[in-house]
Amino acid sequence: METKKIDEYRWEVPKTGAMRVPGIVYASESMLKDSDQKEPLKQVANVATLPGILKASLAMPDMHWGYGFPIGGVAAFDWESGIISPGGVGYDINCGVRLATTFLVEKDVRPKLKDLVHELFRDIPAGVGSKGSIKLSIKEEKKVLRMGSKWVVQQGMGEASDLEHTEDGGCMDNADPEVISQRALERGRNQLGTLGSGNHFLEIGVVEKIFAPEAARILGLFEGQVTLMLHSGSRGLGYQVCDDSLAFMAKHVKKLGFDLPDRQLACAMIQSPEGKRYYDAMACAANYAWANRQVLMHRSREVFSKVFGLGPRDLGMNLVYDVCHNIAKKEKHLVDGKKQTVCVHRKGATRSFPPGHEALGDKFQKIGQPVIIPGDMGTASYVLVGTHKAMEDTFGSTCHGAGRVLSRKAAKKASKGRSLHRELEDRGIFVKWTGRSTLAEEMPEAYKDISQVVNVVHGAGISKKVAKLRPIGVVKG
Amino acid sequence: MKYRLIDHTADFGVQVFGSDAKEVFSNAALAMFDLITKVGSLKGLNSMDVSISGEDWPDLMINWLRELLFLWNGKELLVKRADITILSENNLSAKVFFDPYDPDHHVIKIEVKAVTYHQIQVKSGPSGWEARVIFDV
Numbered sequence: 001m002e003t004k005k006i007d008e009y010r011w012e013v014p015k016t017g018a019m020r021v022p023g024i025v026y027a028s029e030s031m032l033k034d035s036d037q038k039e040p041l042k043q044v045a046n047v048a049t050l051p052g053i054l055k056a057s058l059a060m061p062d063m064h065w066g067y068g069f070p071i072g073g074v075a076a077f078d079w080e081s082g083i084i085s086p087g088g089v090g091y092d093i094n095c096g097v098r099l100a101t102t103f104l105v106e107k108d109v110r111p112k113l114k115d116l117v118h119e120l121f122r123d124i125p126a127g128v129g130s131k132g133s134i135k136l137s138i139k140e141e142k143k144v145l146r147m148g149s150k151w152v153v154q155q156g157m158g159e160a161s162d163l164e165h166t167e168d169g170g171c172m173d174n175a176d177p178e179v180i181s182q183r184a185l186e187r188g189r190n191q192l193g194t195l196g197s198g199n200h201f202l203e204i205g206v207v208e209k210i211f212a213p214e215a216a217r218i219l220g221l222f223e224g225q226v227t228l229m230l231h232s233g234s235r236g237l238g239y240q241v242c243d244d245s246l247a248f249m250a251k252h253v254k255k256l257g258f259d260l261p262d263r264q265l266a267c268a269m270i271q272s273p274e275g276k277r278y279y280d281a282m283a284c285a286a287n288y289a290w291a292n293r294q295v296l297m298h299r300s301r302e303v304f305s306k307v308f309g310l311g312p313r314d315l316g317m318n319l320v321y322d323v324c325h326n327i328a329k330k331e332k333h334l335v336d337g338k339k340q341t342v343c344v345h346r347k348g349a350t351r352s353f354p355p356g357h358e359a360l361g362d363k364f365q366k367i368g369q370p371v372i373i374p375g376d377m378g379t380a381s382y383v384l385v386g387t388h389k390a391m392e393d394t395f396g397s398t399c400h401g402a403g404r405v406l407s408r409k410a411a412k413k414a415s416k417g418r419s420l421h422r423e424l425e426d427r428g429i430f431v432k433w434t435g436r437s438t439l440a441e442e443m444p445e446a447y448k449d450i451s452q453v454v455n456v457v458h459g460a461g462i463s464k465k466v467a468k469l470r471p472i473g474v475v476k477g
Numbered sequence: 478m479k480y481r482l483i484d485h486t487a488d489f490g491v492q493v494f495g496s497d498a499k500e501v502f503s504n505a506a507l508a509m510f511d512l513i514t515k516v517g518s519l520k521g522l523n524s525m526d527v528s529i530s531g532e533d534w535p536d537l538m539i540n541w542l543r544e545l546l547f548l549w550n551g552k553e554l555l556v557k558r559a560d561i562t563i564l565s566e567n568n569l570s571a572k573v574f575f576d577p578y579d580p581d582h583h584v585i586k587i588e589v590k591a592v593t594y595h596q597i598q599v600k601s602g603p604s605g606w607e608a609r610v611i612f613d614v
Contacts, residue, residue, distance in 0.1 A: 067595030067611060091591045091613050128588040129553070129578075187551055197588040198614065236550055239590045239613075243543060250594065251532065263535070263594035407484045408614070437587070 001041040003032065009460035013041060013057075018261070019048040024056040026399075028456055031061060031448070040070040046261040047075050051269075052082020054335050054342060058394055060349050061456040062403030062448060066090070068264030071348035074397040077270065079330060079341040084275045085267035086245040086282070088345035089328050093242060093282055094289035095233030096324035098166070099372045099383065100297060101219075102304065103316035104226040106206045106472070112307055113204070117430050117473040119303045120202055124296060125194040126477035127434030132193035134295065138185055142177035144192065148287030149294040149322075157298035164361045166322040167351060167369075170290035172283035172329075179281045180237075181244045188237030188288055193295035195232050197435055197477040199442060202300065203229045203374070204473035205381060211465040215367040215385055219320050221467050228304070228317065229381060229469070230296050231374055232477075233326070234289035241285045245278045270343050279328065279343075286327060293322055320383065321370035323350050325400045333395050344395045352386035352398040352463045371463045375402050375450030377431065377442060377476070378424055381469045382454045389461035398463040399454070402447035411446040412437060424474075433476035442476060480508035483609065489587070490596075490611040498534075499561040501599070501606035502569060505538060506545055506559040509592075512612065514555050515584050521557030521574035528570045534599040538608055541569055542592040549589075553578040587614050 003011040003025065011032060013023030023044035025032070040063050047069055048057035054076045063072035068087025077083055109116065125132055136144065144151045149163055149170025163169045177185075195202065207225040210216045221227075234241075249266035252274045260266065268274035301317045308315065328345045335342070353360055353369040360369050368385035375381050379402075390396050406414065420439050421431050433439045458465045483490030491508040495501030510516050529544050531537030548554040554575040563570040576583070591613040598609040 067593040067613070128585045183547060183551055239550075240547075243591050246594065247540070247543070250536065254532075263597060266594070408489065409482065409484045435587070 001038060001045065003041065009456050013044050015048070019045055021048050021053050021056050023048055023059070025059040025063060026061045026456055026460055027063070028452060031452060031456070039065040043068070043070040044073065046265060047073060049261060050077070050083050050085070050265065050267060051258065052077040054078060058397070060397070060399040061453045062348065062399045062401055064403045066347065068262055069345065069347045072399065072403060073347045074345065074349045074394055076333065076342040076344045076395040079270055079343055082270055082343060083267040084270045084279055084328055084343055085265055085345065086242050086249060086278055087264045087266060088347055089242070089282060090326040090347050091239045091242045092233035092326055093238035093285035094324040095326045096289060096293065096322060097229060097231045097372045097374055098293050098297060098322035099320040100228045100317050101221060101320055102226050102228065103314065104308065105224045106226060108308070109204065109226050109472070113430055113473050116204065116303070116307045117432050117475060119307055120300060121432040121475050123303050124202060124299050124475065126196070126475060128197045130194045131190045132295070134192045136189050136192060138189070141185060141188055144291050145177040145180065145284035145287055146175050147171055148290040152291045152294040152298070158294050162294060162319045164363070165319040166290060167324055170294065170322065172286050174280050175283035175287050176280035177284055179277050180241065180284050184237050184240035184244060187240050188235065191235040191237065192292055193299060194235060195296060195475070195477045196235055197438065200232045200477045201230070201377065202475040203377070203381070203471050205229060205469035205471050207467050208380070208470045209468040211467065215466045218363065218367050219370060219383065219466065220318060221320070221383065227469055228300055229372065229374060230293060230300070232293055232296060234285040235292060237288050238285040241281050245281060249274065249278065282328060286324065289324070290322065321372060323372055325350060331396065333391065342395065344397065346397055348400045349397045350400045351396055352390040353396050354386050354388040354391055371398055373399060373401060373450065373454060376444040376447040377471055377474045378427060378429060378444035379450055381471070382450065382465060383467040383469070384454070384458070384463040384465050386463055387461055390463060394462050398457045402450040402453060404446055405448050406446040408441040411443050412440045414445060415440040415443050429471050429474060431474045431476065435477070438476050479504040483611070489614050490609060493608045493610070495606045498601070498606050499564050501608050502538065502541055502561050502564065503559050505542060505608055505610060506556060509542055509545065509589065509612070510556045512587060513549060513589055514586060516557055518583070519555055519557035519576045521576060523576065524572055524574045526570065527573050528568070530568050532567070534566055535597040537566065537569055538599045538610065539592055539594060539597060542610060545573065546589060546592055548575065555583060589614055
């Protein structure tokens, strides 16, 4: 597919055929040339054909081949005349990351690192089919779906400040558990507080470098500090909501009178009963995911307290921020100089709201919304903040991670005969994992270089670097 | 050959073969559970009847695999074999043989999260039936 250079960090996929708007891809020249981008670029073009799309079909520098929408895709649709698509959100609804600080520094943690990783591995259920310690009645589960993180904090698992430091306060208020299938409810009952498998993880990191001292100070970050990052989502409940929605939308979309280039793009008009039903069901899964990450952080706090013999005050495990990666949201954005209500789909992309935005709490008014970008388990992760440029150019969005370059099979082949956990240990990173092939599939070489991805979004101005973290301990599902 | 793996950056796919439509649907079930577990080590002493419908062949395939995947993800049952009893472009009935999951005896290889419509293909040709399905893992 043809791309035209706009500037150092942006490439246009020109409007052709049924495309209603052009595509715009964020990437460096080498990133666009290095890996096979034919399929994801085609997906960027496919998204541009959907009714109500505004300005452009966007892709972040961690773009890779998804189903329907590319991963790393961002697309905003007019709230009145546009569509909403489960394929624009993904199966793992509100898959996301959160980062917490501690008062500990690396030399406090090193001597006990293995104990810490073992204890986290033992106390936090991870891997395929793992069950959490919380068993929910259907009635109680529906409360979780309505309230998200608030329900968890109400149960004594967290602080009020955790909610202030979570996107949307950890709750989308349109959630309606009555539109969720019995199957989804069934799958959600015993998975609250489980990490999951695949690319989900818990990571102990150290702040290696501060780029923006004032923002770092406000976020409570300092060089040498030990942090905890966790990556998980809405588990089986979210997959089931997506699957159920795709099934009914695949039928529904035939009545809408336009051809879909790919069945995985099945959608409904946002204002139709079908569109609303998905939006309200998706919000339930989003709330479940926030609740899940809140439970996971609470359990991690308990493990840190136990291993280091510190009370909450001395441990200082405070939430920096929790962001979601797979979501569709009602937001207000400027389109052609006019403020417009839109439905922003972020599939493998992070919200990146600027200083002064009304959705942000007092703490972030001066610096903008924290953006947490995990890398692969052997390299680095970044903390950035949102910008006005993101509001102007990307509907307040930025990248979400490194993005895969090797398929799981190719990664397994590349890791054959190697002892990955020893290689990582030699680099000072202690890893525990559950799945038979998780470590090989998730090896550092399977992902794009996170620093390249972050340099593109920083250079393009759609978020700004605050700090770089390096991993020292990892639990993989 | 009943099926082969397709390499896709973020996911796993399978290309499934069969001499007729019934066989391609039955082999697709086998391929999916072969990704999840060691199908050869299952006994399949329990059985149940499954009936599903679809808009066309591809939709029927997705709904079929979706239904079987729920047996695993929702009910913790591992499917060894599926005998297709009735099949048309819009309807399928089958007898499904399964083992209840026992963590001490069964190996779980990967988590198959969902069956996607991505690049779905079900077609008949001179050498038999063929299907392509991509799973979200």
